[in-house]
Amino acid sequence: MASLESARRKLAHRVVLLLAALGAGIGVVPGTAQAAPTPGVQMNAADMTLLNGVRLAGLWEMPAGLMAAEKGQSARVREVGAEIAKQHAELDELVVQAANKLGATLPSDPTGEQKGWLTEMQNATGARFDQIFVTRLRVAHGKIFPVIGAVRASTRDPIVRKLAEDANKFVNDHMTMLESTGLVRWQQLPPAALPPAQSDSLVAAAQANVGSGGGLQVGTGVVWAVFLIALGTGGYATWRLTRRS
Numbered sequence: 001m002a003s004l005e006s007a008r009r010k011l012a013h014r015v016v017l018l019l020a021a022l023g024a025g026i027g028v029v030p031g032t033a034q035a036a037p038t039p040g041v042q043m044n045a046a047d048m049t050l051l052n053g054v055r056l057a058g059l060w061e062m063p064a065g066l067m068a069a070e071k072g073q074s075a076r077v078r079e080v081g082a083e084i085a086k087q088h089a090e091l092d093e094l095v096v097q098a099a100n101k102l103g104a105t106l107p108s109d110p111t112g113e114q115k116g117w118l119t120e121m122q123n124a125t126g127a128r129f130d131q132i133f134v135t136r137l138r139v140a141h142g143k144i145f146p147v148i149g150a151v152r153a154s155t156r157d158p159i160v161r162k163l164a165e166d167a168n169k170f171v172n173d174h175m176t177m178l179e180s181t182g183l184v185r186w187q188q189l190p191p192a193a194l195p196p197a198q199s200d201s202l203v204a205a206a207q208a209n210v211g212s213g214g215g216l217q218v219g220t221g222v223v224w225a226v227f228l229i230a231l232g233t234g235g236y237a238t239w240r241l242t243r244r245s
Contacts, residue, residue: 043102047160050151051099053144054167055106058092060114061085061137067121068133077130080177084137091170098163134183141175142189 061084068081099106110118117136124132148171152164178184 043104043157043160046151047102047155047157048104049147050155050160050164050167051095051102051104052107053147054091054095054163055099056110056114057140057144058088058095059107060110060118061140062088062092063118064121064133064137067118068129071125071129072133073126073130074181076181077133077183080181081133083177084174087170087174091167094163094166098159101159102157130181131183134178134181135185138175138178138184139189141171141178145171145175146192 065081065085069078072078072081148164148168155161
């Protein structure tokens with residue numbers, strides 16, 4: 001309990017600023033990527049998809065977690081919210097460090113949809129708040145999880161590879177924590193995005209994407225296919241879940 005209270009106090013000032021910025025439309029962010037790129041580093045679309053996705057997740061899930069820590073009805077939701085906010089602050093530092101090394105520009109503000117989720121949580125109370133919090137975050141983590149795996153499997157960049165490994169641990173941990181609340185509606189989660197039925201294996205699917213020059217063609221097509229499928233199915237599932245809550 002002492003560690004939980006300490007984490008909540010440390011996060012309070014930072015996330016209050018984030019919430020205020022969201023309401024005012026100002027881009028207050030946990031960190032900013034400004035360093036020049038490392039010589040010889042070449043980013044591709046798949047790598048940037050991961051960096052942007054991890055950054056955007058932190059920009060709305062940190063304030064969402066703190067809201068849950070403060071106004072969640074169940075003790076478990078409050079505990080999970082505080083821990084997710086704390087871990088996303090750590091993950092945000094990692095993605096900013098990676099972007100600094102790569103010379104990449106990260107988002108400084110959540111998307112309009114993510115701001116809408118935060119407003120939805122701000123307006124909810126009691127059991128309804130708990131359900132919205134768990135539903136929104138569990139579906140969002142389910143969207144980014146396959147993207148992380150696809151980038152980890154195909155990226156040529158060691159910095160991106162390390163970020164994918166770190167992000168995978170955080171996201172898996174967050175899904176487990178959200179599931180421990182007992183509020184995940186399993187039957188309504190989006191189905192897994194799998195290779196076509198005629199494919200004999202994942203290896204065959206990967207080999208089919210190898211171009212004559214190898215290189216960056218291997219990973220980008222796979223990642224964007226997974227991302228678009230996950231985005232579409234995840235968005236539909238989120239609509240169904242919140243409509244029934």
